[in-house]
Amino acid sequence: MIDSDPSKQNSTAPPMPVPRQIAFEFPDDLQPHWKPSDPEFCAMVNGASMAMPYLEPFLIRTMREAMKLIEDTAVLESGRAFNMQEQYHYQTHRRFNELLKSKRYPELAQLEQYMQEHYQRLSQRSLRVRMAYAAGFESMTLGVTRWLVDNRVRLFSGSDTRVASFIIWHFVEESEHKCVAYDVYQAAFGKGFANYWARMIGVFHGSLSIMWFSMRGYKAILQKDGRWNQLSSRLRLALHIGSFMRTVAPYLLRATLPGHDPRSERDPQWVRDWIDGYATAPSGLIPLLDTTHPVMPVPFPSSSHDNSSGSIAST
DSSP: OBOOOGGGTTTSOOOOOOOOOBOOOOOTTOOSOSSTTOHHHHHHHHHHHHHHHHHHHHHHHHHHHHHTTBOOHHHHHHHHHHHHHHHHHHHHHHHHHHHHHHHTOTTHHHHHHHHHHHHHHHTTSOHHHHHHHHHHHHHHHHHHHHHHHHTHHHHHTTSOHHHHHHHHHHHHHHHHTTTHHHHHHHHHHOSSHHHHHHHHHHHHHHHHHHHHHHHHHHHHHHHHTTOTTOHHHHHHHHHHHHHHHHHHHHHHHHHTSTTOOGGGSOOOHHHHHHHHHGGGOGGGEEEOOOTTSSSOOOOSTTSSSOOOSOEEEBO
16 A cells, blocks of 8 residues: 655645536437538547447446555545546446447447456456556547547537537546546556556557457448448548547657656647636536537637537536
């Protein structure tokens, strides 16, 4: 058990993650092709969504176990908030995924079975390996957030605002809790060379496994849609993947460096504005992202634009 220096507990502490259970609605009129002009991007997002109800419960279980080794109250409080955020994320993804399967892609149940078995096997590994996996995956999400936010007009313009808002909500909160898995790993296992080496491997272990599951998901979707063997579709997919990797890869490489701390990764201002906007949202209502707006500013009343295209209640 490692007890951190109390005098340093709050010296570099990030803002506390805030669990927000948002009542996203996925009614029967919502289509799996929620951006009709870009089925390849829909397939990428939908494929990645399939992994969340298996990945995130694994992260929660791993964090809970590692937190038993920690006495730092600030880290423990952040860890509990992290777990609540991840719980709300995977529960919402599960509802969205059920719609995908029932509307068009029942074949995705096979992928779900594979992922369930994978995380059952991974749960038998040592706590250090599992916690390094968790911290490694979380390092990738910062790059994903940057990619989605910086390219939000290109990616989400003309899409169903309910899905766009759901995805952005999730990844804004990934930025909000960007330090937590790293802090829990460091507090539980220390900063020695062996623990650095395990954490470095975890960056690739956690990130590449989710990329693999996502790839299997979007391949199954595009095959069902009859697009997988179309050259034009594969080219559009390759352009998205290339753009994604150009943004995400530097985050992964920096996360492998000795002494790297997620606090050194600057959040996009748009993300900070979104988080700040929760404080001014009226009566617990969260405006939906306006996917018809030419610049797609932050959808909160504090924004200089009146850009909400509807709202959903925070429960």
